Amino acid sequence: MRVVWLTDIHLDCVNESARAAFFDTIAAQRPDGVFLTGDIAIAPSLLPHLRTMADVIQTPIYFVLGNHDFYHGSIAAVRAAVSDCSRSHVFLRYMPEAGVVPLTQNTALVGHDGWGDGRYGDYMRSPVRLNDHILIEELTGLTQAKLQDRLRDLGNEAAGYLQETLPKALDRFKRVIVLTHVPPFKEACWYQGQVGNDEWLPFFTCKAVGDVLRNRLEKRPECRLDVYCGHAHHSGTAHILPNLRVFTGEAHYGAPQINRVIELD
């Protein structure tokens, strides 16, 4: 099985002809599937772009959503609309809706958006302010303390989903792939070849998800887990455990790219 991995393609940052050319480049790889790890567009254009992409590529697109996908909308409404579409569309597969997806005889796929959950780094002293906190309905107009609670809740939601879903995949498959938007470990939050600092880590790592993954894989040495994520826009590979690796993908606004072609057996 041949899969193309894309992350942080921010399709709203390129014009229609550049989008069409990018979709053609993906189709030219003749993939059996696409992994797309979030920051696809912004809320108003997300589904139209996904549908156009699926029309051109004509292969299943397994995806999670990133923070930008909720801009000018709400997390609840976007997730509901995307889940609804995923239930009926022939090629679009939103991972929290799809559950455990068998890819090959040995490999299954699971995934959740994740969220920068404010747990790594120094949230209270960080001067970082993201557009998330202006452009996403659930995150606007909150005090710093209330926002921290909300970020934690979003991280917990992702972790709770994986806590329940991952064991079902590990029971049946030796190899599992997790798609998520936010790097789940400090070691996977790359910035120019280094790990992100205490000011950025709160918003660029999802500790709750990482804790679940580490805990589960420590108990399953016979299984192997690869995580694909984005959000940091800088690339790197983190070896968390002998059987747990995290690939973080590079991205540039206005220049969507293929991050990797993955061969699965």
Ligand SMILES: [Fe+2]
């Ligand atoms: Fe991004």
Ligand SMILES: [Fe+2]
């Ligand atoms: Fe992001």
